[in-house]
Amino acid sequence: MLVRLLMILGILALIAWGVLWFLKRRLLKWLSHLQPPTTGTSTNIVSEKLIECAYCHTFFPKNRAIIREEHFYCCEEHASLSQ
Known part of the structure; x- marks a missing residue:
């Protein structure tokens, strides 16, 4: 009985960890779209002839x-x- 309970708790812990990992990745991806790109190019550089x-x-x-x-x-x- 105790072994089954520990097995069920382990499976639930793995599922919870997977859901949290997935949500964290989605949140980081969403936040990266909100920030301006940091490509190193500046928009205030005036090109000269x-x-x-x-x-x-x-x-x-x-x-x-x-x-x-x-x-x-x-x-x-x-x-x-x-x-």
């Missing part, structure tokens, strides 16, 4: 350009070497 250096042909942001005779250069050295 990239231009090509007339000397070395590398691309760089336009706001860092050295302009000489309607040509864009990535540094003063390249601007002076091309003349």
Whole structure:
């Protein structure tokens, strides 16, 4: 009689553990949908136009350009070497 009671209690404990495990997984999945994604990309980054250096042909942001005779250069050295 005692063995049957312990067996029934063990089975009920396993069922309860399984239900709790299932509910925990569902709750965590639901909570993860509520949080904003953390992919590392930021929405406040402003993309700048990239231009090509007339000397070395590398691309760089336009706001860092050295302009000489309607040509864009990535540094003063390249601007002076091309003349």
